[in-house]
Amino acid sequence: MSASQSASARRARFKPAHLLGHAVLPLVGLVLMYPLVFMVMAGFFTKQEFMATVIHAFPIPKEPTLRNFRALFEGTTDAAVAEYFRNSLLRTVYTTFWAILTSFLGGYVFARLRFKGRDQLFLLLLATQMIPMTIAIIPTYLEFARFPFMGGNDIFTGGKGILDTWWVYLIGGPAINIMGTFLVKQSLEKVPIELDEAAKVDGAGTLRLLFQILFPLQLPIMAFISITTALNVWNDFVTPFFYTNSDHLQTLPSAITRLSSVGAGPGASANYPLIITLSLGITIPALLIFFFFQKYIVQGLANTGIKG
Template identity: 80%
Template sequence: MRSSNARARSFKPLHLFGHVVLLTVGIVLMYPLVFMFLAGFFTKQEFASTVLGIFPIPEEPTLRNFISLFQTTGDADALMYFRNSLFRTAYMTVASVLTSFLGGYVFARLRFKGREQLFLLLLATQMIPTTIAIIPTYLEFARFPFMGGNNVFTGGTGILDTWWVYLIGGPAINIMGTFLVKQSLDKVPIELDEAAKMDGAGTTRLLFQILFPLQLPIIAFIAITSGLGTWNDFIVPFFYTNSDTLQTLPSAITRLSSVGNSPGAVVNYPLIITLSLGVTLPALLIFFFLQKYIVQGLANTGIKG
C-alpha cells in the first residue's frame, strides 16, 4: 500500500505531457506506413482519379499490388528485384565486414612507414559527397580494361550494365567500419597476439579465432549498417545498369515512376507505393530487432553520440 502511494505521489503532470508527446510523435511516424498500406489496395486508374483523404479508402479494393510482391506480373517482376536486392545486400555485407576487419587489423597492429598518413587520407575521403563520385565512377566502369569491347583508352561499355558492377564495383573499403575496428583493436592488449603466436597460432588463426570473436559487437554494427545502406541504395543500380534483370527494388521503383513521361501513360502509383512498402518494412524490422547491437557496437569503440 505504501509503495502504491509512493508511486502516486511521484507522478507529475510533466510525465503525462511527455507520454502524450511521445505518443503523438509515434503516430506521426507511423502514418506514412498506414497510408502506403491503404494506397496499395487502389487500382492505378482509381488512384489517379480519386481525391485522396488522410486515410485513402478505395471503392473497389484490390490485392493485385500486394500479390505483385510475391509473383511476376506484367507491370513489374518484384520477385526478381527482391532477389537482386537480397543478393547484393548479402554480398556487400560480407565484403564490408571482411574489408573492415582486415583493414582495422592492418592499421591497429601492423607497423609500416606512412601508416598514420594513409589512415588519415582514408578518413578524409569520408568528407567527399557520394554524388560527386557518380561521374568518375561511371567513367571508371566504362573504361574498365578488356571488357565490353573496351581497349582501355578509346572507350566502350566496360562493365556497365553487367553483374560485374556489383561484384567488382561493389566491395569498396568500408572506411567507417575500418575506423571502428581499429579503435576497438587498439583497446586489445598486444600481448594477446604475442601469447597466441607463442602457442603456435598463425596469422589466420589469430585473426579469425582470437581477434574476430572479440570484435563481434563491432562486426554486428558494420553488418547491420552496411546491409541497410545497400538494401536502400538506388544510385549504383540506377546509374550503372540498364537491364531490367539487374535492377534492385529501389532502382526499379524509380524507373517505374518515370513511365509517366510517356504520352498518355498512367503511372501505377499504387504498385510503386506497395513496392516501396516492401523495401521499407524489412529495413524497419531489422533496425527494430537489432538496434541494440548498433548501440553496443558504438559503445565498445568509445564513440559517444
C-alpha cells in the same frame, strides 16, 4: 515498506512532465507511423480507382484488391518484381560480406601492424569520407566505362567497360569500408597486444589469431557494420540507376523510379498503387532489421569507445 508508504513514494516521484510525456509520445508515434499506414492502404487500390479518387488522409478503396501485394512477391507484367527483389537481396548479402571482411582486416592492419606512413595513410582514408557521394558519380562512371579489357576496352581504345553488367555490383560494391575499418581499429586498440603474443607462443598462426581469437571479440562491431551496410545497400538508388540500364539488373529502389516514368504518353499515367506497394516492400525489411537489431548498433558503437 508498507503499501501506503510505497504509494506515497510513487506520488512523490510523479511530476506533471511525466503525464505530458505519456500524452505526447503516442501522438509522435502516430505521426511517424502515418506514412507506413498510408502506403498499406494505398496498396489496396487499383490503378484506375486511385487516379479517379480524391485521396484523403486515410484512403479507403471501394473495390480493394490484393493485386499489388501479390505483385510484390510474385511479379507482374508491369514489373519483374521478384527479379528486382532477388537482385536487391543478392547485392545486399554480397556487399555486406565484403564490408565485414575488409573492415576487420583493415582495422587489424592499422591497429596491430607497424609500417612507415601507416598513420598518414589512415588519415587519408578518413579524409575521403568528407567527399560528398554526388561528386564521385561522374568519376566512377568514367572508371567503369574505361575499365580495361572489359566491354570492348583495351589499353588503347574505348568501349562500355563494365557498365550495365553484373560487374558493377561485383567490383564496384566491395570497396574498403572506411567507417567500419575505423571502428574495428578503435576496438582492437583496446585489446591488449599481449593476447596476440600469447596466442603466437601457443603456436597460433596469423589466420587462427585473426579468425579464432580476435574476430570473436569484435562480434558487436561486426554486427553494427553488417546492419548499417545492409541498410545502406538495400536502399541504394544511385548505383543501379546510373551505372546499369538493363531491366534484369535493376534493384527495387531503381525499379520504382523506372516504373514512375512508365506511361508517359498522352492520357497515360504510372501505376502509383504498385509503386507505393513496392516502396512498402523496401521499407518493411529495413524497419524489421533496425527494430530487431538496434541494440547491436548501440552496443557496437559503445565498444569502440565513441561517445555521442
